[in-house]
Amino acid sequence: MQNTIFARNPSVLIFLSLLGLFTLLVTLGAEASGTGIISTSFVKTLGKTLCLCLAALAMDLVWGYCGILSLGHFAFFGLGGYMIGMWLMYERTRDIVAGALADAPIPPTTQEITDAIGTQIFGVVGSNEFPLIWSFADSLILQLAMVVLVPGALALVFGWLAFRSRVTGVYLSILTQAMTLALALYLFQNDSGLRGNNGLSGLQNIPGLDAVPQSVLSVWFFWASALALALGYLLAVFITQGKFGSVIRGIRDDEARVRFLGYPVEVYKLVIFAVTACIAGIAGALYYPQAGIINPAEVAPIASIYLAVWVAIGGRGRLYGAVIGAAFVSLVSSWFTGGQAPDVPLGFYTLKWVDWWLVLLGLSFVLVTLFAPKGLGGLVDLWSNRKSPNRHGADLGPSAGALREQEASE
Amino acid sequence: MNTLLEVSGVSISFDGFKAINNLTFAIGAAEMRAIIGPNGAGKTTFMDIVTGKTKPDEGRVIWGEKGQSLLGLSEARIAREGIGRKFQKPTVFEDQSVQDNLLMALKNKRGPFSVLFYRPSAADLERVEELATTIGLNEQLARKSGELSHGQKQWLEIGMLLAQEPRLLLVDEPAAGMTPQEREHTTAILVEAAKTRAVVVVEHDMEFVRRLDCRVTVLHEGSVLAEGSLDHVTKNPDVIDVYLGR
Numbered sequence: 001m002q003n004t005i006f007a008r009n010p011s012v013l014i015f016l017s018l019l020g021l022f023t024l025l026v027t028l029g030a031e032a033s034g035t036g037i038i039s040t041s042f043v044k045t046l047g048k049t050l051c052l053c054l055a056a057l058a059m060d061l062v063w064g065y066c067g068i069l070s071l072g073h074f075a076f077f078g079l080g081g082y083m084i085g086m087w088l089m090y091e092r093t094r095d096i097v098a099g100a101l102a103d104a105p106i107p108p109t110t111q112e113i114t115d116a117i118g119t120q121i122f123g124v125v126g127s128n129e130f131p132l133i134w135s136f137a138d139s140l141i142l143q144l145a146m147v148v149l150v151p152g153a154l155a156l157v158f159g160w161l162a163f164r165s166r167v168t169g170v171y172l173s174i175l176t177q178a179m180t181l182a183l184a185l186y187l188f189q190n191d192s193g194l195r196g197n198n199g200l201s202g203l204q205n206i207p208g209l210d211a212v213p214q215s216v217l218s219v220w221f222f223w224a225s226a227l228a229l230a231l232g233y234l235l236a237v238f239i240t241q242g243k244f245g246s247v248i249r250g251i252r253d254d255e256a257r258v259r260f261l262g263y264p265v266e267v268y269k270l271v272i273f274a275v276t277a278c279i280a281g282i283a284g285a286l287y288y289p290q291a292g293i294i295n296p297a298e299v300a301p302i303a304s305i306y307l308a309v310w311v312a313i314g315g316r317g318r319l320y321g322a323v324i325g326a327a328f329v330s331l332v333s334s335w336f337t338g339g340q341a342p343d344v345p346l347g348f349y350t351l352k353w354v355d356w357w358l359v360l361l362g363l364s365f366v367l368v369t370l371f372a373p374k375g376l377g378g379l380v381d382l383w384s385n386r387k388s389p390n391r392h393g394a395d396l397g398p399s400a401g402a403l404r405e406q407e408a409s410e
Numbered sequence: 411m412n413t414l415l416e417v418s419g420v421s422i423s424f425d426g427f428k429a430i431n432n433l434t435f436a437i438g439a440a441e442m443r444a445i446i447g448p449n450g451a452g453k454t455t456f457m458d459i460v461t462g463k464t465k466p467d468e469g470r471v472i473w474g475e476k477g478q479s480l481l482g483l484s485e486a487r488i489a490r491e492g493i494g495r496k497f498q499k500p501t502v503f504e505d506q507s508v509q510d511n512l513l514m515a516l517k518n519k520r521g522p523f524s525v526l527f528y529r530p531s532a533a534d535l536e537r538v539e540e541l542a543t544t545i546g547l548n549e550q551l552a553r554k555s556g557e558l559s560h561g562q563k564q565w566l567e568i569g570m571l572l573a574q575e576p577r578l579l580l581v582d583e584p585a586a587g588m589t590p591q592e593r594e595h596t597t598a599i600l601v602e603a604a605k606t607r608a609v610v611v612v613e614h615d616m617e618f619v620r621r622l623d624c625r626v627t628v629l630h631e632g633s634v635l636a637e638g639s640l641d642h643v644t645k646n647p648d649v650i651d652v653y654l655g656r
Contacts (some may be wrong), residue, residue: 244526246514250503257501260461261574262489263520271522 056326064316067252080281131193155277199295321377420469494576504556
């Protein structure tokens with residue numbers, strides 16, 4: 001199976017090798033390996049970027065391939081982060097509380113410890129009791145399962161309602177955005193059970209790994225993110241090649257025609273929507289321990305719009321395009337907004353990139369949409385066309401640059 | 411002759427306009443039928459009702475030996491029951507190769523999981539080859555269907571229709587935009603198909619209908635005006651009045 005995927009799509013192999021090489025370079029340059037060329041915080045930034053790439057991959061599947069412009073996938077990303085955050089925060093607080101109470105003259109009861117954890121976590125929102133949704137917070141396994149199940153279940157319910165009523169196009173986008181906004185507003189409430197606008201914090205401290213310095217932890221998380229991206233990429237290739245890929249691209253191009261071929265279009269959309277929601281959840285669960293904090297602002301609709309912008313700039317409808325777009329735009333974005341970009345003095349006015357970056361991004365989005373609909377990924381076409389201009393036959397894989405049928409059979 | 415599809419007493423109105431008015435129509439299991447009629451006679455709406463796109467206000471649509479009602483079934487379900495439809499404007503998946511288009515249409519399990527793990531079998535590929543030969547596209551299998559000419563797209567769509575192995579084909583203006591030679595080829599494909607299944611052709615072009623050499627149903631204002639051989643209906647004074655006379 002793997003062999004046929006690689007044989008049919010050399011681009012997959014190129015992508016995985018580049019990802020592997022990048023991982024190796026970052027590992028060698030990290031403080032943990034003693035060279036210290038790359039600071040720990042930058043390793044974290046790179047690791048987070050890989051998670052964003054994974055989310056963009058999910059967005060490309062649902063939008064670029066299936067034609068559903070979802071403005072809600074960052075909500076699933078955030079939910080994944082919240083789910084793992086609950087365990088991280090609970091366990092970490094328990095360690096601290098247990099340590100503090102251990103010196104007490106009378107050993108604390110289990111109830112006392114639980115109450116103390118509750119006070120620690122929820123004191124900030126004026127409560128000390130665990131809400132129902134924290135029932136499983138003491139179990140890593142269950143919270144890990146919820147990283148996938150909660151976004152997946154929300155996507156299933158939402159998608160079932162929306163697709164069944166044949167809501168499509170821009171109306172569906174508005175609906176998904178409304179869902180995201182509703183979720184963010186709910187999380188902002190203090191009695192949502194997830195600490196309101198304080199969010200969950202201290203997530204960079206992994207319980208039980210206190211002895212491991214952040215410089216090492218950051219590399220571990222970087223590896224995990226790279227692995228998740230590689231596996232996500234393979235899954236996406238598996239989904240988009242072959243007949244399933246044909247059908248979802250058919251749904252994107254002409255939904256009614258696919259229906260008259262006898263395919264249950266709504267079920268396909270639901271499958272893609274839910275699977276990509278799960279992928280986004282996993283990406284979020286890897287992202288937030290590296291970010292250290294999650295709060296409802298992360299789930300706000302603008303984040304999901306960014307996701308769409310990344311995919312559009314990178315080139316939708318090709319998997320590596322989404323990855324390139326997310327990596328490029330988010331890294332450039334953090335460079336501009338991080339105050340590292342030099343101000344541009346115009347004499348009468350000084351252009352501060354912190355303020356003007358969004359304008360630049362918006363402008364590039366419009367320009368790419370108008371003049372280069374293939375996005376950054378389209379640059380690969382220029383290169384592969386120059387390399388072998390006499391190609392004939394159809395693409396064998398979902399990505400351009402793959403071997404063509406007739407070449408492959410020769 | 412046993413009846414494959416029976417439409418009886420069907421009516422539908424859009425904002426007070428009766429698009430279909432008490433329409434009754436039946437077709438056998440291996441029969442060719444041409445439907446003609448002026449614009450707005452309800453030809454397309456009739457197809458929409460049979461394929462489940464539009465729900466009629468009243469009437470019955472009965473399918474197959476078991477007398478199953480098609481009303482209330484989804485479009486996809488009706489397609490899986492064995493009704494294939496070709497649209498007036500050729501709608502093929504232009505982004506995909508001719509082979510992918512045909513493979514997608516080929517009669518196989520339609521559920522997402524069987525499709526996800528589907529790999530074309532040798533028999534499937536052979537069938538695709540055979541279909542491509544029938545529609546004259548066997549040299550073009552690897553090409554993107556968007557690169558095909560208008561006539562070739564029409565054929566590809568007919569090929570996709572045949573690949574579904576439907577028991578009833580609904581074909582909307584198959585010869586639109588074709589050269590005379592292409593029309594002849596299309597006629598041959600349809601006549602061949604009608605030997606084993608029911609074929610309903612909606613057509614404006616009288617010459618094309620004449621070559622099909624089959625029973626003709628004339629629609630007017632949403633109901634059947636006349637039915638019979640082409641010569642029979644063209645002699646009908648009502649038909650001459652509303653359609654041919656103009």
